[in-house]
Amino acid sequence: MKKFLSTNIRLKLLALAFATALWFFVAGQSDTEVGFLVPIGFKGIPKEMVMTSSPPEDAEVRVAGPRFIINNLSPSQIIVEIDLSEAREGLNTARLQPKDVSTPIGVGVLRVRPSSIDVRMENLVSLSLPVKVKLAGKPAEGFRVVGVTASPKSVNASGTKKDIKTMGGVYTRPIDISGLDATANFTVPLEIPPHEFRSVSAETVTVKVKIELER
Numbered sequence: 001m002k003k004f005l006s007t008n009i010r011l012k013l014l015a016l017a018f019a020t021a022l023w024f025f026v027a028g029q030s031d032t033e034v035g036f037l038v039p040i041g042f043k044g045i046p047k048e049m050v051m052t053s054s055p056p057e058d059a060e061v062r063v064a065g066p067r068f069i070i071n072n073l074s075p076s077q078i079i080v081e082i083d084l085s086e087a088r089e090g091l092n093t094a095r096l097q098p099k100d101v102s103t104p105i106g107v108g109v110l111r112v113r114p115s116s117i118d119v120r121m122e123n124l125v126s127l128s129l130p131v132k133v134k135l136a137g138k139p140a141e142g143f144r145v146v147g148v149t150a151s152p153k154s155v156n157a158s159g160t161k162k163d164i165k166t167m168g169g170v171y172t173r174p175i176d177i178s179g180l181d182a183t184a185n186f187t188v189p190l191e192i193p194p195h196e197f198r199s200v201s202a203e204t205v206t207v208k209v210k211i212e213l214e215r
Contacts, residue, residue, distance in 0.1 A: 044085030053120035137178030147210035
């Protein structure tokens with residue numbers, strides 16, 4: 001310990017003097033206020049739930065601090081996050097308070113507007129949906145389609161009850177079989193509605209189109 005205290009004494013004293021001068025400089029600065037529009041973030045959303053409302057995107061945050069800090073402050077240095085870990089299905093009113101705002105050292109939060117926002121949450125449900133194949137065009141003359149199979153035959157999808165309960169299946173993108181005169185396999189993407197499903201177990205499937213001569 002003595003060795004630590006006795007080494008680089010000059011540098012330690014210089015650092016102490018600098019820190020002291022900085023403290024007095026900051027303490028001597030008069031506080032000033034400024035307001036920012038800051039994006040609202042959400043954390044802690046339960047895995048089995050999803051937000052289905054459109055709450056305000058920004059919050060007005062009024063902060064105060066020493067003038068030299070405030071003059072160099074930007075909205076990107078302020079973070080507004082609402083914790084939804086205790087949210088329940090349905091309409092939730094989330095309080096937005098100064099404690100939900102993170103700021104650089106020396107900057108205090110005076111107020112946040114709005115003081116609360118409504119967030120609607122819904123539980124996700126999962127179910128197995130059959131894959132339905134879309135064909136376009138006609139085989140070559142004298143040939144016909146005698147069978148169509150998809151692998152996998154079904155996919156697991158998750159979404160809200162409202163969006164997913166009416167879904168009878170998931171369709172492939174149209175497969176052009178124009179002029180086909182023999183059985184063929186296709187790797188084809190699924191047509192996944194962007195708003196109905198939150199997740200799907202597969203994005204593509206293999207489709208076998210069986211072609212035979214007409215009798």
